[in-house]
Amino acid sequence: MVSLQLDGRTVVVTGAGQGQGAAEARMLVEAGARVIATDLAADMPAGLAVVSSTSPGALVYRQLNVSDASGWSDLAQWIRSQGWQVDGLVNNAGITQRSRLLDASVADLQNVYEVNVAGVLLGIQTLAPLMASSSAIVNVGSVAGLTAHYPEAYTASKWALRGLSQVAAMELGPRGIRVNSVHPGFIETPMTASAKAEFRQATMAETPLGRTGSVEEVAGVVLFLLSPLSSFVTGAEIPVDGGQSGHGGAKSVSDAMR
Numbered sequence: 001m002v003s004l005q006l007d008g009r010t011v012v013v014t015g016a017g018q019g020q021g022a023a024e025a026r027m028l029v030e031a032g033a034r035v036i037a038t039d040l041a042a043d044m045p046a047g048l049a050v051v052s053s054t055s056p057g058a059l060v061y062r063q064l065n066v067s068d069a070s071g072w073s074d075l076a077q078w079i080r081s082q083g084w085q086v087d088g089l090v091n092n093a094g095i096t097q098r099s100r101l102l103d104a105s106v107a108d109l110q111n112v113y114e115v116n117v118a119g120v121l122l123g124i125q126t127l128a129p130l131m132a133s134s135s136a137i138v139n140v141g142s143v144a145g146l147t148a149h150y151p152e153a154y155t156a157s158k159w160a161l162r163g164l165s166q167v168a169a170m171e172l173g174p175r176g177i178r179v180n181s182v183h184p185g186f187i188e189t190p191m192t193a194s195a196k197a198e199f200r201q202a203t204m205a206e207t208p209l210g211r212t213g214s215v216e217e218v219a220g221v222v223l224f225l226l227s228p229l230s231s232f233v234t235g236a237e238i239p240v241d242g243g244q245s246g247h248g249g250a251k252s253v254s255d256a257m258r
Contacts, residue, residue, distance in 0.1 A: 004227045007032035010084045011226060012075075012127060014038050014066050014119070015093030017045040019189035020140065023215035024090055024222050026051050029058045031223060033088070036079070038064035066093045066119030072126040079130060086130040088226045091120040092140045096191055097153040104152040116157035117164060124168055124179075133176025138225045139165045140218075141183040141237070146245040158183075162237060169235035178234035180225045185241025187213045206251055208243035 011028050015021040017039035025037045029051055037048050037059055044052065044061035052059045062078065064071050079086060095115045097108050120139055128137075144151065145158030162181060169179040186192060186203045192212075204210060218240050224230055225238075239245050247254075 004223060004229060005032050006088075006223075006227060008034075009087035009226075010034045010036065010079075011088035011090065012036045012038065012079075012086060012123075013090040013092055014064065014123065016048060016061075017041055018047060019191060020184065020187065020215045020218050021090075021092040022047045023219040024092060025059060027216070027219040027223050028088075028226070029055050031227070033058075033226075034084075035059045036062060036075075038062050038066075038075070039093070040065060066091075066123060067114040069122050069126075072122045076126050076130060079127075084130075085132055085135075086127045087132075087135050089123060089127050089131075089135075089137045090140065090222055090226070091123050091137070093119060094140065094142075094191075096151065098151040099153060100150060101152045108153040109156060112153040112157045113160070116154075117160045120161060120164060124164075124172075128172060128175075128177065131175075131177050134228075134231070135177045136226045136230070137168065137172075137177065137179045138222050139168075139179070139181040140222070141165075141181045143183055143185040143239065143241045143245050146183055146237070146239060146241075165237075166235055173234055178225075178230070180230070180233060180236045180238065182218060182221050182225070183237060183239045183241065183245070184218050185213060185239070185244040187215060187218055187240075189215060203244070205255070206244050206247075206249075207241070208247065208251060211242065213240060213242060 011033045016025045016037035025035045097112045142158040144155040149155040165181040
């Protein structure tokens with residue numbers, strides 16, 4: 001019977017120290033996967049340590065800066081030394097930058113691009129050779145990559161990630177490796193905690209479900225895309241945004257006409 005269970009599979013999750021990444025790592029462990037959780041910190045973050053202690057051997061932590069090619073090479077070499085293949089990759093690591101169009105600098109674009117786009121490319125290039133047929137890659141985008149969101153550098157990076165994901169799905173498909181992307185809306189994470197109250201209120205007004213999302217709600221979709229249940233799904237772009245990107249701004253018009 002096809003199920004969400006990922007027993008015996010090894011999945012790499014980037015940006016796993018907190019927020020969505022930590023939830024993805026935790027849920028993958030619960031589904032039976034071995035998780036290689038990575039983040040910038042030298043030591044395993046507290047949230048992951050809890051998962052590791054309750055499921056011994058199911059989660060290992062490796063320090064990784066996703067924009068560093070040598071770091072990716074070291075990770076791949078270490079995985080080989082363990083005798084493992086990679087069955088899944090979740091490119092979750094990302095940073096934001098909220099400069100508006102006329103204030104954004106080229107440096108802003110480059111800094112965000114290095115993590116949000118180049119880091120994903122490096123991960124795919126480095127770990128795809130360790131993947132067999134039926135492996136899967138999930139790239140974590142954003143509702144900003146589906147709309148004309150106002151933070152210029154961040155939005156541009158997430159639109160670029162969509163293109164990268166589609167090319168990867170096309171190129172890796174013949175090898176049986178699926179590549180999909182998820183696009184969260186306003187999710188309660190440490191990253192969104194710094195958003196201004198006005199931003200939160202305006203976003204809620206544009207979200208048909210009328211609330212913020214949880215990290216578990218994103219992680220559940222990621223788990224589905226890594227599982228056999230999505231075995232014929234590749235090149236898909238799945239919003240996890242409470243409907244925010246679906247109405248093209250029409251919600252404000254509709255609400256005004258009530």
